[in-house]
Amino acid sequence: MSSILKEIKEALAVLSIPEKAVFFPKFFKTGKGEYGEGDLFLGVKVPDQRSVAKEYYSKISLKELSELLSSKYHEHRLTALFMLISKFEKTKDLSIREEIVEFYLNHLSHVNNWDLVDSSCYKILGRYAYETKKENLLRDLSESEEMWHKRIAVVGTMHYVKKGSFELTKEFVTRNLKHPHDLMHKANGWLLREMGQKNGNELIHYLNKYYTEMPRTCLRYAIEKLDEEVRQDYLKGRI
The missing domain is CATH 1.25.10.90 (Leucine-rich Repeat Variant)
Incomplete structure (x- = not known):
């Protein structure tokens, strides 16, 4: 694991709220046969995930984002998407945007x-x-x-x-x-x-x-x- 990925995961872990970790699996229907079956949660609120994404989006590569977006933890995937959005919005280079779109399409199985x-x-x-x-x-x-x-x-x-x-x-x-x-x-x-x-x-x-x-x-x-x-x-x- 790269140092950036380690920092991001540690930052999210620190922001984990145990009560939310219990609540989210029910809210997002993770039971057997439900649409979110098997999804795991750390218990991190969305504003906190956005803050982490804002801090790290410019430092993380698409290869590292791929690993984060492939995580079994829901907050890892959502934070990865927030960072991907920032990368897309902050560049005017069409070739970079095309690369991000291709990345997004290639990772749709994790946008789930x-x-x-x-x-x-x-x-x-x-x-x-x-x-x-x-x-x-x-x-x-x-x-x-x-x-x-x-x-x-x-x-x-x-x-x-x-x-x-x-x-x-x-x-x-x-x-x-x-x-x-x-x-x-x-x-x-x-x-x-x-x-x-x-x-x-x-x-x-x-x-x-x-x-x-x-x-x-x-x-x-x-x-x-x-x-x-x-x-x-x-x-x-x-x-």
């Missing part, structure tokens, strides 16, 4: 819980796809059989939504509208809600076409910011 996905995918993959017009990077993931890949794709379009571009979000939500997993229902509804925050007419138009087909969780997330009367109209099928 909703917080790991949601914290990283749109800041790295979504932004890169938008800026280089390489939507197929996300589209290929949306068509994958792997649930985490599908979530990376739709949440990755958050960067598009923030820029006022909605077609890719609608495409991915529609493709996986009836996915069996609740985590996809939540992600789809979340991105539709964010689209509505940017352009209410876009959301209403999409809802009017698809709301009767949506899983209830997806619909509730999507309409969360609408006026209560309108929310009830959708929930009760009065549109």
Whole structure:
């Protein structure tokens, strides 16, 4: 193990909170058959992980990040992703950004819980796809059989939504509208809600076409910011 990796792991270990180490496995569903099965936790809060990442991101190599991102401990992986995001955001060199995107895609098997996905995918993959017009990077993931890949794709379009571009979000939500997993229902509804925050007419138009087909969780997330009367109209099928 390199000295930098040792320092990072020791820094996270010092920040471990025993009560959190007990709570997190339940919160992130690590039991047998659950989506986070087998994941291990140190018990470090996210702000503390961000602080560690801020201190070390410029000092750690991608090779060392690969080892950290491959860790069995959840906080090691999330801290690694925070550092990867910083490396991506702090450089304007396209070749370095391409190297980081390739690294991210090659390590998707370790981006395997909703917080790991949601914290990283749109800041790295979504932004890169938008800026280089390489939507197929996300589209290929949306068509994958792997649930985490599908979530990376739709949440990755958050960067598009923030820029006022909605077609890719609608495409991915529609493709996986009836996915069996609740985590996809939540992600789809979340991105539709964010689209509505940017352009209410876009959301209403999409809802009017698809709301009767949506899983209830997806619909509730999507309409969360609408006026209560309108929310009830959708929930009760009065549109």
